[in-house]
Amino acid sequence: MSSPSRGQMMWIGALVLLMTIVTTAYGQPSQLGDLNCDGVVNQNDTEPFLLAVNDPAGYAAQYPNCDINNADINGDGAVNSLDIQPFFDLLRGPLTAPAVPTAGLAGMILLLLLVALTGLKRRPQVSP
Numbered sequence: 001m002s003s004p005s006r007g008q009m010m011w012i013g014a015l016v017l018l019m020t021i022v023t024t025a026y027g028q029p030s031q032l033g034d035l036n037c038d039g040v041v042n043q044n045d046t047e048p049f050l051l052a053v054n055d056p057a058g059y060a061a062q063y064p065n066c067d068i069n070n071a072d073i074n075g076d077g078a079v080n081s082l083d084i085q086p087f088f089d090l091l092r093g094p095l096t097a098p099a100v101p102t103a104g105l106a107g108m109i110l111l112l113l114l115v116a117l118t119g120l121k122r123r124p125q126v127s128p
């Protein structure tokens with residue numbers, strides 16, 4: 001097996017940089033149900049949860065660094081009254097709410113890496 005060419009090394013470097021940027025941007029998974037962004041899901045999230053459901057603008061103003069989508073407990077893409085019962089179920093259940101899925105992101109990065117690496121293989125030149 002030959003050592004990678006300079007071009008291949010540049011591609012690999014660019015991919016590593018891309019992966020670093022992506023994991024930095026998405027590396028802190030927000031936790032479903034954690035509406036006050038203290039890293040845990042507990043009774044202290046009840047008031048901000050109800051605020052998120054009833055007054056999204058008020059929630060955004062009061063918790064500007066929190067993701068309101070943490071209140072989308074049933075995962076239907078909307079924060080509304082349908083999330084209330086699942087929220088309280090979450091509070092009653094084990095407090096190990098699933099993090100925002102990062103396995104899909106990791107898989108996408110791996111796929112990009114594989115596509116890029118297989119794309120680096122040079123096709124045989126057809127001479128005229």
Ligand SMILES: [Ca+2]
Nearest residue numbers: 034036038040
């Ligand atoms: Ca919390």
Ligand SMILES: [Ca+2]
Nearest residue numbers: 072076078083
């Ligand atoms: Ca929802």
